[in-house]
Amino acid sequence: MKHAVIIAHPSQDSFTAAVGRTYAETVRAMGQEALVRDLYAMDFDPRLKASELPSPKGANPAPDIATERALVADADVFAFIYPFWFNAPPAILKGYADRMFGLGFGYAPASGGTEPLLSSRQLISFSSSGAPDRWVEETGALSALRQHFDGHLAGVCGLNVIDHRHHGGVTPGITDEAVADMLEDVARAVRKAFGPAARTAC
Numbered sequence: 718m719k720h721a722v723i724i725a726h727p728s729q730d731s732f733t734a735a736v737g738r739t740y741a742e743t744v745r746a747m748g749q750e751a752l753v754r755d756l757y758a759m760d761f762d763p764r765l766k767a768s769e770l771p772s773p774k775g776a777n778p779a780p781d782i783a784t785e786r787a788l789v790a791d792a793d794v795f796a797f798i799y800p801f802w803f804n805a806p807p808a809i810l811k812g813y814a815d816r817m818f819g820l821g822f823g824y825a826p827a828s829g830g831t832e833p834l835l836s837s838r839q840l841i842s843f844s845s846s847g848a849p850d851r852w853v854e855e856t857g858a859l860s861a862l863r864q865h866f867d868g869h870l871a872g873v874c875g876l877n878v879i880d881h882r883h884h885g886g887v888t889p890g891i892t893d894e895a896v897a898d899m900l901e902d903v904a905r906a907v908r909k910a911f912g913p914a915a916r917t918a919c
Contacts, residue, residue, distance in 0.1 A: 718911060719750040721792035725799040725810035727757045732887045732896065736843050737798045739900045743907040752789065756809045763812020769819070776820035786822050794839045794911065795876065800887075801846035804858040806866060814870060823874035833875025840876040841910060842867055843884075843903060850885035859883050879910045 722741050726733035734755075741751035756763075762781065769779055778786065789795075799806050817823070824831040844862070846853055853859045863881050871878045884899045909915065 718744075718793045719752065719791055720744050720794040720796055720911075721789040722751050722753045722796045723798065723810070723813065724753065724755045725757070725797075725807045725813075729758075731800075732845055732884075732891075732899075733798055733800050735896070735900060736845070736884075736903050739903045740796055740798065740843065740907055743904045744911065747908070747912055749911065752792065754785075754789070756813060761809060761813060763809045763816070765812065765815045769816065771820040771826075775826075778816075778819075778821065782816050785817060789817075790822075792838065794841060794879075797840070797842040797844075799842075799844055801844055801848070801853070801858070801862075805862065806844075814866075818870060818874055823870075831873065833873065836875030838874075838876050839879050840867065840871055841879040841906075842881040843906075844881065845884045845887045847888045848885055850883065853883060853885050880906060882906050 720740075722737055722744075724733060724737040728734065737753065737755070741753055744751040766779055768777055769782070770776075797806070797810065799810050805811070818835075820826070820831075823835060824833050826832070844859075846858075848858075859881075867878050867881055870876065882903065884902070886895070887899075
């Protein structure tokens with residue numbers, strides 16, 4: 718199984734980066750492949766170009782997107798790892814979704830609409846925020862994101878949403894013990910979703 722691990726945070730010392738490392742390490746420990754795509758480290762350009770917009774003639778991805786699509790074309794799992802910024806994914810991740818999962822990769826034209834092209838693939842997300850978990854749940858911030866980002870992307874592209882794990886209370890004063898507990902929760906979630914027991918259940 719191949720995982721495209723898509724990380725959206727500008728700091729390598731961030732909790733988000735640590736989640737990305739934990740995800741990749743856990744996947745590899747199970748004998749699976751993790752292709753890490755650190756968007757800031759890649760200097761990924763999130764701006765959708767006019768030339769990339771779908772037209773009656775189809776779509777014409779820019780060279781960087783054509784290369785990126787080729788790299789992740791055989792991924793079985795897309796893992797999005799990011800912080801909440803104003804209760805939404807960072808712009809660089811939204812731009813990745815805009816440019817990557819469009820016509821020709823995420824979906825194709827069909828009679829009366831579109832046809833998903835990633836129906837055999839899976840989506841899992843790990844997000845974090847400085848706000849506590851209780852606030853994120855009670856205000857509806859997390860459920861809204863699940864519906865409008867995870868759910869819409871999955872619906873258009875045919876992805877199967879496996880999970881969305883959120884860790885709140887990630888602030889500058891967070892203890893090492895709290896971080897360790899959260900990272901262990903990440904590892905457990907990955908093992909539960911993609912370990913031998915999960916594959917047997919399928």
